[in-house]
């Protein structure tokens with residue numbers, strides 16, 4: 001994240017076209033579409049709207065897949081790639097991510113993971129589109145190897161190291177999805193393996209690619225404050241992330257010999273998060289890293305992990321990470337690179353309010369205050385980040401295909 005001072009000091013970047021502006025703009029529109037689906041879910045949760053034909057669990061899947069596949073992944077990939085000369089091939093990969101994520105939205109909405117009836121055939125459309133998205137990730141990973149040398153000349157070494165790790169974990173994590181497909185194909189009924197494959201994919205993708213990739217963005221504006229220690233901490237987080245999924249699985253499923261592995265990974269990654277919370281300059285990034293690092297420490301002990309999950313903290317934690325840390329950082333860096341009218345000073349408080357308003361959805365909500373009323377507040381507050389980002393992209397970035405030059409730039 002970027003402090004206002006750095007923001008102004010970096011003002012000279014604002015007028016450069018670093019490529020991929022159309023793709024980033026499209027990703028922001030995907031955020032809005034997915035966020036509207038999220039708001040509808042919150043409204044339904046508060047009883048403000050009701051649907052007879054729409055399955056809300058399908059809407060939840062449509063929301064989460066669009067957010068992950070067509071917002072955060074292409075936006076982060078574009079920001080990383082924008083540190084090198086714009087590459088037409090990368091543009092194609094970003095577009096593929098966007099289009100495949102968008103195509104999966106209606107199929108998740110209509111049938112979730114189930115096949116869709118097309119004529120006489122039943123076609124698993126949402127799985128097909130999600131699987132194809134992974135090929136766009138692989139293509140981007142190969143492109144990263146090509147542009148990495150150039151990025152090294154424009155960006156600090158710690159950020160490049162973070163992106164190396166993030167992109168490696170993106171590819172590694174996808175093997176979990178393949179493994180799950182293979183297990184189902186082989187008719188394997190082992191509960192540990194089935195859950196492990198999915199959890200490995202999710203954890204390595206979200207806590208690996210997204211969290212570490214976005215930490216890389218934060219490090220571009222925070223520099224290497226404690227160079228050698230930061231290098232070690234980052235290395236430790238990258239190496240241990242593939243084992244962290246063991247701490248997220250229900251404890252009874254995990255073989256006894258593997259339980260300490262998950263606990264040690266969660267402990268070290270949690271401490272790594274706290275380390276970076278202390279080393280970055282930005283207050284909000286620091287606060288998010290504190291919460292996220294602290295959250296991981298709660299997973300170290302199986303009993304506290306069960307308690308945390310029992311309090312319904314999984315989804316709020318995911319949103320602190322994905323809507324808070326990841327989305328705020330992406331939006332700020334996009335604004336810096338491509339000069340949108342998105343105002344970080346507005347987005348930040350709106351997102352924080354929406355996150356604080358998640359309290360009524362958890363077991364932490366005090367029993368003497370009406371939960372029904374609390375859920376209405378949650379639903380209303382969920383509109384705030386949507387409004388803040390919409391106002392920013394609507395102001396000058398509204399036409400999706402128009403190449404816009406900010407009025408502050410020399411023409």
Ligand code: HEM
Pocket residue numbers: 035037038039041042060061063064067068071072315318319322323327354382383385386
């Ligand atoms: C205004 C912004 C957002 C709103 C209103 C919103 C709303 C929601 C709601 C209501 C749920 C279902 C919660 C439940 O079932 O208890 C959900 C789940 C989820 N959301 Fe969001 N969300 C937002 C932003 C994001 C972002 C930015 C991401 C990712 C980049 C994201 C990823 C997810 C994921 C992964 C799930 C879990 C899905 C599952 O477990 O099936 N959300 N969101």
